[in-house]
Amino acid sequence: MAIFKKKLQVKPNTKGYLYRNNNFEQILNSGYHEFWDFKNRIELFCLPTSSKLIAVTNQEVLTKDNVALRFSFNILYKITDGQKLLTQFSLDRQITYIILELEQRICNIVQIFLRDRIAEMDSETLNEKRNELTEFKTEEMENQVFPFGVTIEHAQLKDLTFPKTIQDLFAKHLEAKVRAKADLENARTKVATARTLKNASELMKGDDNIKFFQLLETIGKIAEKGKHTFNFGDITQLTKNESAK
Incomplete structure (x- = not known):
């Protein structure tokens, strides 16, 4: 009877979604599981439970003043409801291709938001406020990816390159x-x-001491030019007389 048993593996950091007769039956945690499958109608889809990174590079956009520039950004997302996700995609293919389509849809949603944000600013303002775009995740963006059973943890601008x-x-x-x-x-x-x-x-x-030193400096300069005779009385009185004039 063992030939009618099917052994299924759910790897670490994933959850398994078991379908029987093309209908969802149960969620399986990581490990090995055995099921009776007389008619070979059991199928298992495994989805990651850890966060996944999407890197988007070399995208073009026009600013408000029609300057063409290139930008790159990263998206960190996590599958929070795998059962909901599987209802949004065709299951007639491997799970790898389902994930690729999911990520493409997420990229399109995020890219539209970022393009609109950049397009509403002129190039000079954008250059000054580029740090404000480092994290550009919005609630509306979250609402648009919610039907896929995922959440966006981070949406970050990586590069912004002007001509x-x-x-x-x-x-x-x-x-x-x-x-x-x-x-x-x-x-x-x-x-x-x-x-x-x-x-x-x-x-x-009005400082008498300053005037006294100025007078001495003047006398010194006159004396340097030749032989002169100077007659002084009280030199301090002279400075006072000069002040009184």
Whole structure:
């Protein structure tokens, strides 16, 4: 009678969905299972329970200001309801092809959302806010994949590549901004220096000691030019007289 028994294997990190006479019968956990199958009408579909990564590369899109760019993104998804998933696809093929079609549908949904998000921004804004697109999963996106029995854990923008001419323009714009900032800082420094010198000058105007040293400096310069005779009384009184004039 053993010839009428069928041994089925469910590998680790998967769940088995057993169909008899083309009707769902039960869910099997990982391990080996034996069933009577007199008419050879049992079929097993195994689906992964771990998260799966989809990498999409080299996609094109136009920004709001009609700049063509390329982008790549990653999707991390997980099958949460395998029975629901199997009701959405034709089961007349191997499970590998069912998973491929599932991932293609997920990619199409996610790509449309990302394209729409990029297309509503002009290139300069997009370049400034590209970090905000790193994680772009939305509730609406989740709702659209829910009928497949899956959930999207992450939808992340990986690369965003502008044409070379646009990259050069961005580089020049950044250089101009840095130069303008440096010029502004230099101007502020000059204004602060001028203000300090003016304040110092105001303080020096009424200082008798400063005037005394200025007088000595003037006398020294005159003396350097030749032989001169200077007659002084009280030199401090002279500075006071100079101040009184």
